[in-house]
Amino acid sequence: MQIAQQILFVALLIIAVVLFSKRIRQIRRNINLGREEVINDHTAQRWKNVLLLAFGQKKMFRNPLVGVLHFFVYAGFIIINIEVLEIILDGILGTHRLFAGALGGFYTFLINAFEVLALLVLLFCAIFLIRRNLLKIRRFISKDLDGWPRSDANYILMTEIALMALFLTMNTCDTLLQARGAAHYAAHPTGGFIISGHLQPLLNGLSDASLEMTERACWWLHIIGILAFLNYLPYSKHLHILLAFPNAWYARLIPMGEMENMPSVQNEVLYAMQPELAPAEAAPPAKFGAKDVMDLSWKNLLDAYSCTECGRCSAACPANITGKRLSPRKIMMDTRDRIAEVGKNIDAHKEWKDDGKSLLHDYISVEELRACTTCNACVQECPVSINPLDIILQLRRYLVMEESNAPQEWNTLFSNVENNFAPWKFSPDDRDAWTETM
Structure with a gap:
């Protein structure tokens, strides 16, 4: 019977690891469909971002209460799962409480710490469920989350509550059986546990077999x-539990108000002003901006997969606040949905087959893109260093430079800059004429 349980456990473990590895490889493949971008500067600052933003969750603490709750849920869940190592070894070897004898009193201390964290995780997840579903916080009731996204968040919280409850119940039964001298359990004494010890009266009426x-x-x-x-x-x-760390490492370190220029456009202007610098056979740029996810960089796609859907970006967005269609959270969710669809297309056909769709127009509308004020509020607020603005700017560049799709006000400005070298409708020769009236 014991051998059969060990075989079943090993089989389940192998299946779980293989399926997880396969899915992670698919996501990695999808991210690498983006164009190449080299991000390897300022190593010290990048490690600092990982420690403060990803592990320390620095931005979460702008709301101290929520920051503390979230930190304990995150840290508690990760730390408690150190105990999974013992469970896996017990399952493979057919042992029980493998580390109890070797670690002695330190083992009791560890499990007590895990139990305190488990109780905190359970309580704080319940609080988060209430915040999401009963308090009607604007960013949680937004239509961005209609359907699966809202259910996804609730399923995760309920799963964490269930896992913590199972952990505490397991310990309660174990220590009760030890106290009763049940042979298999008394042979692996663990000492008393803080939380499960107080739960023993709830199960004390059960028989040893039960x-x-x-x-x-x-x-x-x-x-x-x-x-x-x-x-x-x-x-x-x-x-994002996994991707927050690499995303914090690869975050762009340029000042948030500084937009990234396009070298191809800069060179066109340079060659027009100084033709002697132009190479003999200068190849025209293949494309300006981005129309689909493959035109974005791999970092943009990593951003999309790292999105927590917390909505802090949209809650800070002035366009969203004033009722415009733009929602930075939706931009990231749409990008992730599109790259997932592209990945399925590749899996089905063994290569990319044009499906007649694109991120621009089919997922993200022109109206959304034009509503952006490029204020960087979304970038500032994101707790895991995501940059929705970069995707918006690349899609807008495609609209203007490839499709010539811009509002009349923008076209007037472009025409003035091209002809008069300034946004205003005055020739350079007349620009100082106003001084003659002084």
Whole structure:
């Protein structure tokens, strides 16, 4: 019977790891469909971003209460899962509480710390469920989240609550069986636990057989739940648990008000002013701006997969606040949805087959793009260093420079700059004429 359980456990573990690895490879492939971009400067500052923004969640603490709650949920869930190492080894080797004997009192200290964190995670996840579903906070009731995105967030919170409850129930049964001298459990004494010790009266009426059955059921459900969660992550917005770290590392370090120029455009202007600098056979640029996700850089696509859908960007966006259609959160969600669709297309045909769609127009409308004021509020607010503005600017460049699609006011400005070297409708010769009236 024990051998059969070990074989079943190893089989489940292998299946979970293989499926997770396959999905991660697909996401990596999708991100690499973006154009090349070299980001390797200022290593010290990038490590600082990883520590402060990704691990320390610095931007979350602008709202101190929410920052503390989120930090404990995140840190607690990660730290508690150190205990998964023991569960995996127990499952493979057929042991029980493998580290208890070797670590002694330190093992009791660790599990006590895990139990305190588990209780905090459980309580704080319940608070987050209430905030999302009952308090009607504007960024959580936005139509951006209608359908799957809203359910996704709730499923994750409920899963974390269930996993923490299973962990505490398993420990409660285990320590009760130890106290009763049940052979298999008494042979691996762990000492008393803080939280589960107070839960023992709730289960004290159960027989030894019922307690053992409950403990084993919680053990299996806990590890199966973690393996299922592992494979749910790559399909969920909670992939940011993993991608927040590389995204913080690769964040752009230029000042937020500084826009990235296009070398091809700069060279065109340079060669027009100084033709002698133009190469003999200068190839024209293939494309200005971006129409589809393959025209964006891999960093833009990493941003899309890292999006937490928290809505802080949209809540800070002046266009969104004043009722415009633009939502930076939707820009990132649309980009992720489009690159996922492109990935499925490649998987189905073994190569990219044009599906007649594009990120611009089919996912993101002209009206959304024109509403952006380029104020960088969305970039400033994002807790994981995402830059929606960069995607907006590249799509707008394509609209203007490839499709000649701009409002009449913009066209007037462009014409004045081209003819008069300034936004105003005055020739350079007449520009100082106003001084003659002084």
